[in-house]
Amino acid sequence: MTDSTIETKIVIIGCGIAGLKAAQELYQQKFCQDVVETAPQVLILEARDRIGGRLYTVDGLNDRYDIGAAWHHDILRNPLFQEEHELKKKNLTASKYIFDDDYGIIFDEMGTKLNHDKDLKLEVVQNELEKFVELEYFSELEYPNTSYFKMVQKYLFRYKDFLTDAQIKYLNGSARCIELWHGTNWKKLSGKYAQMDHQGRNAMCLFYKDVVDRMATEFPLDWIKLHSQVCQIKALKDKQERISNRNRNLEILTKDTKNGKITKVLCDYVIVTIPQSVLEQSLYDVPAPGRIEFIPKLNQDIYDSFQNIHYGALGKIIFEFDSAWESKHTRFYYTGAINNNIIDAVRNGQAFNGEYLNKIDSLTTPTYNNTITEQLDPQNYPLLFVNYMGITGKPSLVMLMQDPLTSYIEKLNAQDEKATICNIFKPILLNLFKHLGYAHANNHNGSIYSEILPGLKNIIVSNWTIDPYSLGSFTACYPDDDPIELSLSLERGQSMRIRFAGEHTIMDGAGCVYGAFESGKREAQYILNNYF
Incomplete structure (x- = not known):
């Protein structure tokens, strides 16, 4: 039983760096900029009460600190760092950074x-x-x-x-x-x-909150919906089922983490950016906070690739x-x-x-x-x-x-x-x-x-291992693991309408902020190429 229904075109699950980049890319490519609608045509559903995901800047007594990711890694090929640097050169809004590599x-x-x-x-x-x-x-x-x-x-x-x-x-x-x-x-x-x-080299970001806040200003604010935990993603394959759901292709159920109300979101595309550790829960029929049920279940190649990969907890x-x-x-x-x-x-x-x-x-x-x-x-x-x-x-x-x-x-x-x-x-x-x-x-x-x-x-x-929406930090390989298979299966997606982004879905920049950033851009471009 749902309490309300929302209709939109594209849903992004998770407002971390991958979700933010996907939204930014959709808007920069003119998606929905010239359309007058009563409701946003892109929705970012975020379970937490804040944006940023595993990019989280906290205030201390002496300074601010990034309790999650803190560095721009691999600056020779890091597009996010290069973007921040260009903004800094133009005296536009950009985070500071410092080259702190040291022999120590x-x-x-x-x-x-x-x-x-x-x-x-x-x-x-x-x-x-x-x-x-x-x-x-x-x-x-x-x-x-x-x-x-x-x-x-x-x-x-x-x-x-x-x-x-x-x-x-x-x-x-x-x-x-x-x-x-x-x-x-x-x-x-x-x-x-x-x-x-x-x-x-590596450059310490001072601080990632500034990156997150800057990116969130580059598309309409009403695209973001906080306190929205996604519980289920259902592909509407039957024609009659689609007709009864306003001719949309996907049905997403969300739970408000404040009042428990259930909302049905009807859309055509979804980009799932939740961490690898949280997504893994979807493989098994065991209830857990943050778990998303996929109907039909995740593809066999995705299931198989998860058997050969692990994650760490920094x-x-x-x-x-x-x-x-x-x-x-x-x-x-x-x-x-x-x-x-x-x-x-x-x-x-x-x-x-x-x-x-x-x-x-x-x-x-x-x-x-x-x-x-x-x-x-x-x-x-x-x-x-x-x-x-x-x-x-x-x-x-x-x-x-x-x-x-x-x-x-x-x-x-x-x-x-x-x-x-x-x-x-x-x-x-x-x-x-x-x-x-x-x-x-x-x-x-x-x-x-x-x-x-x-x-x-x-x-x-930090509390990353306790937070049900992170359950650790990022991809880690054990003996006999194959990180390539996971990234390839998730890049292929569940279907052309159910897509995945995040540091675990890409090889160049896997485990890094810029990898998640690039994967968000990749999936936005995929949808744009297919939507039109």
């Missing part, structure tokens, strides 16, 4: 700085490891797609005679920093797809302090705790086989399923700290973490356990202070956090 500082659980060391030469052997992985996968067409963890261990076993004990130990830490690109553990991560060939914690520190380095990598016994295990290994790998596995941080029932120690996981003193001049740290730590910390935050979060990261932060040059000895500011960590006045924690 790598430190361990004792606070020891590991890179730029003339004896350890960690950067040199790290580069050699990456080249080894690349050459291995080029060595034969059917080379097994194993985990990145196993590829690292294969390198250490094969070349241990040319490595020092310290290099064997610390490569087990520095190699794991790749987890902070993918949002998942190196034992789950595909060795074949873990290392990325970056197309230029989370963030923002630590805000009340006084400045010396360092302007923008990036600090923490390796995670490393078991010294791993050196002897590598040295004494006689054969690279299952027994050997099980021994190494037992000396490293275990993986976990999605359901975490025990306490995790952040000291066992690599972390990335972005230093805002080197970016905006504000005494704040933005920390990036990966699953399973992301799920664990976001669950603690949902239980209002911020003090617990401060306590469990305290040892790592105290070691980081040595490299920041932060004089914190008696710096109590009256906040509950400064009682735990001197000078700390506020923390902000």
Whole structure:
């Protein structure tokens, strides 16, 4: 039973960057600009109470922060960055950006700085490891797609005679920093797809809210309908059914997330831009918040491609302090705790086989399923700290973490356990202070956090694994996954009228904001080419 009916031509589900770009492209190509209608001919249905999707800028006490995506990646071929740059040159509305790529500082659980060391030469052997992985996968067409963890261990076993004990130990830490690109553990991560060939530098966006707000002004405001959770998409294939539904081809049911009212939306085309993790729920007949039921069910090729792909969960914690520190380095990598016994295990290994790998596995941080029932120690996981003193001049740290730590910390935050979060990261932060040059000895500011960590006045924690409209962050590849099949099946679409966009539907820019941006443009052009 529906409470109301809306008729339109095109529906876009999700008002993230892909949905915004699709709407912008439709309007810029004159779609409906010259048509006088009583109702919008394009509707963007957004379940949240805001636009932007996984682009989400929050206000802190020191500054603003992007709690979701924060960078323009691959600037040599990033059309969104180029668009923003051109607007900036013309003094038009555009977000700011800063090139914050930095060699950074790598430190361990004792606070020891590991890179730029003339004896350890960690950067040199790290580069050699990456080249080894690349050459291995080029060595034969059917080379097994194993985990990145196993590829690292294969390198250490094969070349241990040319490595020092310290290099064997610390490569087990520095190699794991790749987890902070993918949002998942190196034992789950595909060795074949873990290392990325970056197309230029990265520029931190200051801030994505400005990009989102700018794009939302480039088509009619009444196209956007917030608090509209899509529950069902039905293709009206029967002629009589179409006649009874005003000769439209699709019927979409939405639920108002504030009052629960059901609205029927009749249209001819739909672009579905929800995240891969949320779309996956549509494959199974299990009710879940954010799940969309497709009638008929999603095509077999889409179903099959989802069996060979996964997604990560990159989370963030923002630590805000009340006084400045010396360092302007923008990036600090923490390796995670490393078991010294791993050196002897590598040295004494006689054969690279299952027994050997099980021994190494037992000396490293275990993986976990999605359901975490025990306490995790952040000291066992690599972390990335972005230093805002080197970016905006504000005494704040933005920390990036990966699953399973992301799920664990976001669950603690949902239980209002911020003090617990401060306590469990305290040892790592105290070691980081040595490299920041932060004089914190008696710096109590009256906040509950400064009682735990001197000078700390506020923390902000992401909630992407808890948010039913994101359920993580972006595409990640496990061993034997095939990201190409997913992007191809979704680019083909469910039909010519049911289309898909988002970072998971495109190869060039997969996992990146600009990939989602380009996919929105692609689908708008597809509909324009077919509509007329």
